[in-house]
Amino acid sequence: MVASPIRQPARTIWLEGRSICILDQTRLPHEVVTRRLARVEEVAEAITMMQVRGAPLIGVTAAWGMALAATQGMPLARARELLAATRPTAVNLRWALDEVERAPDPWRRAAEITEEEVGRSRAIGEHGLPILRAAHKRERLEVLTHCNAGWLAAVEHGTALAPVYLAHEAGIPVHVWVDETRPRNQGARLTAWELGARGVPHTVIADNAGGHLMQKGRVDLCIVGADRVTRNGDVCNKIGTYLKALAARDNGVPFYAALPVSTIDWSLESGAEIPIEERDPSEVHTIEGVRTTPVGSHAANWAFDLTPARLVTALITERGVCAASTAGLAKLYPS
């Protein structure tokens, strides 16, 4: 089950002269296409078209968009408006735009934001690595993940997959069960590709299969990312995460969420307050463009679900590992 490393860039975003280059993620996994962006309008388009995605990567890309705007001579307030409109609900995006707009040197600040992001992902990996090392008790360390929270969602390393990459580099024989992640197939399309690109052995499974694997003792730990974590440690993440957390609990498998501090929403006491986005039903009706449901049938498409803190073994952040609880988070992040 060893995937061979294939030709791919070291990061999801990089500089070439006064242009930025990105990996066009809409073309994955079947084609590796890089795009060169020289103007802020091109950056806005790349974000809108989801050629770049993942909260950390969107923030970094937008920061570079501001730098390009400065060079073009576009007022930064105008560039900010243009970029903020690309993904209206992305908190990280707004933060990055504010940072660059206020900075004396937009190019320097964009570069700093990029390195800060890489540092955060690496720190998540370093805090998670001892957990993976301790869980490695047989031939292979078996990790299950859901959706994509790897280097494709960030600049390097990622969140959920950062400890996996460090374990692989450290020589721990890690193998990842990759949930396909319907309806958008980010596991099958992106996680499988990025693990393959780094030579990490992995196997794609239907979202239905994780419970069976855990019953059979074939998963040592689960690790997922998070879209939002509330003060009490509830984890809002891609739809289906909750089902895997239930199976983990039922079979004594540890279940971790890995996330940067920016994902914690200190304004919400618990996950019950999070509104769950309902997306276009066409994503359920069709699979990669092919319709599976009959004409006349309805479909519904919730993007996220909530994993209660009681099912989460611990949260792995760039500041360290903590219990998924008000006390755990407060200890790590004293106010």
Added chain:
Amino acid sequence: MVASPIRQPARTIWLEGRSICILDQTRLPHEVVTRRLARVEEVAEAITMMQVRGAPLIGVTAAWGMALAATQGMPLARARELLAATRPTAVNLRWALDEVERAPDPWRRAAEITEEEVGRSRAIGEHGLPILRAAHKRERLEVLTHCNAGWLAAVEHGTALAPVYLAHEAGIPVHVWVDETRPRNQGARLTAWELGARGVPHTVIADNAGGHLMQKGRVDLCIVGADRVTRNGDVCNKIGTYLKALAARDNGVPFYAALPVSTIDWSLESGAEIPIEERDPSEVHTIEGVRTTPVGSHAANWAFDLTPARLVTALITERGVCAASTAGLAKLYPS
């Protein structure tokens, strides 16, 4: 969310003169194609090609194949061999072949087997109906099902869906959440179609979504079929069933399996003894023929999982409703 009834046959299999007619289920949901089978060889092909599927329907179809063989003048032992080879693990198929081979009049016995099957499905529906009626406490009765265990898998009514059809006919405003059921999409393709064909309101969801719906109080009960039930009440069913049963338990939603007595394997003490079939990984790599995973990635494809009896509220059979336990089954089926 009301689907309009569309033109469709009343049963999955019926006689026209000395031929049998079937609904070609490989063409669903986009086309309603019926096929006329005049020879046993055509019947064997229809089973092999999965134009008919579902244990009860395979048994009935094979019985009619034997009747056609008798009319063709083919020795029944030869016809039996031909038909038995179509689906090597189908217990029901073997039973039906034995019955017709031993019968003085193959045509009469095939007709009897058909009506016995319809009677069993109807009895399952009648035993399940009071459960649905009692669960109907608000505007709509919300039922969640996984895979396909409806009339397409039988002749009429089905197993899991039999109580749903009777509830619909009885004027209970029932709505069904239909799990897509990756990797073969039987929910999206077959369950959605057959509910639509009978005018039962339904909504297709990704397999990942059921837990979220139950957390939000939008499911009154779950009802699934079963591929095999062991003496202790463990339920082996389509992969992903276990995850839904866990979510049902976590949210106080009743979880039922509906099945004919022929599904109970009295030779096995518990589900741990059931070997789980591993199917071709190509079903996971591709969706309706379109590849989603990268070249070089592996996939794995288990067909079934095991829902422990402790998660099953009750079993609904043609003999009545019983606890999913050794005592419960023994009471219903004294040896």
